[in-house]
Amino acid sequence: MNQVVKILLIIIGSISLGLGVLGIILPLVPTTPFLLLTAACYVRSSDRLYNWLMENKWFGSYIKNYKEGRGIPIKAKISVLIMIWFSFLFSAIYIAPNLLLRIGFIFGACFFTVVIYLTKTYRPEE
Numbered sequence: 001m002n003q004v005v006k007i008l009l010i011i012i013g014s015i016s017l018g019l020g021v022l023g024i025i026l027p028l029v030p031t032t033p034f035l036l037l038t039a040a041c042y043v044r045s046s047d048r049l050y051n052w053l054m055e056n057k058w059f060g061s062y063i064k065n066y067k068e069g070r071g072i073p074i075k076a077k078i079s080v081l082i083m084i085w086f087s088f089l090f091s092a093i094y095i096a097p098n099l100l101l102r103i104g105f106i107f108g109a110c111f112f113t114v115v116i117y118l119t120k121t122y123r124p125e126e
Contacts (some may be wrong), residue, residue: 006045013041013049024081030083032076035062037122071120082111 016037023031035053042050054060066072121125 009041009045010049013038013045016041017053017059020062023076024058029075030080032062032066032072033080036066037061039063065122069120071122072116073122073124077116077119077121080116084116085109093119 016034018040019029020031023029023034023091038059039050039053040051055062062073088105088109093103096102096105
């Protein structure tokens with residue numbers, strides 16, 4: 001793989017990791033999707049960073065639960081849906097210059113809502 005692409009993937013993965021860390025702290029910022037993006041970037045660019053992420057005591061469980069088919073925590077699902085609907089509705093109302101784009105934004109929000117709904121919900125054993 002091209003060295004420039006590897007560096008870009010590491011940068012994107014690191015930014016996504018930072019956003020994922022914010023998601024652990026802030027209730028409306030999703031954690032799992034950002035950590036999944038981080039893992040996808042790191043696995044294609046750096047074995048060392050990917051292994052660190054997967055073995056990390058704070059982040060590894062989010063990714064492992066998803067990869068092992070356990071799903072995404074309900075908190076992550078709710079926060080992702082809030083962010084999707086907020087951003088898509090904002091774009092449809094204030095940014096889209098015509099009706100077709102507005103309909104597209106609403107359709108996109110509906111599509112991603114269905115995808116997230118159909119993704120298994122992780123419920124830790126109590």
